[in-house]
Amino acid sequence: MTAPDDLVRAVEATLFAAEEPMTVAALAGHLGDAAAGDVRAALRQLAEHYDGRGVQLVERGDRWHLQTAPDLAHILRREREAVRRLSRAATEVLAIVAYHEPVSRNEIEAIRGVQTSSGTLDVLMEAGWVRVAGRREVPGRPVIYATTPEFLDHFGLASRRDLPGIDELKAAGLLDPVDDAFDALMDDGGGDTPAEAGNDPADPLD
Known part of the structure; x- marks a missing residue:
């Protein structure tokens, strides 16, 4: 991704700081009522930029967030309380x-x-x-x-x-x-x- 425009950078920064995944509408509202189509274009550009990198931009249930690449998750895994096994x-x-x-x-x-x-x-x-x-x-x-x-x-x-x-x-x-x-x-x-x-x-x- 070369010379990203201000909206792309703003979307990237917002997702990086977000505590939970965000919808296109939430991103648009957070960025001063930016056009949803422009936000989607920025997300596509960012997703292409992060493809194959250690951090990826993914969409889950119409919500977007940055996550560690699956093949690198073991590097960052910490000891945590075991999740209760479902019956x-x-x-x-x-x-x-x-x-x-x-x-x-x-x-x-x-x-x-x-x-x-x-x-x-x-x-x-x-x-x-x-x-x-x-x-x-x-x-x-x-x-x-x-x-x-x-x-x-x-x-x-x-x-x-x-x-x-x-x-x-x-x-x-x-x-x-x-x-x-x-x-x-x-x-x-x-x-x-x-x-x-x-x-x-x-x-x-x-």
Whole structure:
């Protein structure tokens, strides 16, 4: 990048000092209502400049930030408190929310075929990966859940389109055994179908 203009330099400085990723609109507003198109052009120029360098400019869920190149992350890694390992139940619920959002708890249970404890969703919300996205406009108005930008950032996804395929998840055992329940839910049009949990206990958190 040669002779960058003032806007490119301003965008770069803003992202460098930002405490969290920023959208194009947030950058434009921060820089005195700069035109969104000009900000996008500046971001593209910066992304090209940082390509292949030790620091990269990346977009995650429509938000931009500077990050260490993945192949150099081990150099800067410090000892930190170990992140709590997700239970199998939490992993399954997170995958279902990611692929079917917005989704209600009843829909999650119908897909999994077992009851889902409220604590499982609490763990995912405390991690910052799942959020309440409103209520379904059906009788009872159940709460619906969706993933967050932090979910995309943590797993290195630019958008949900970058999620691995359903077959890959099944091969990894993350959605097994939910095939029949999922097919039944889709046949019903994705409604709020109560799970037929039988005698299966609520999912443990650990």
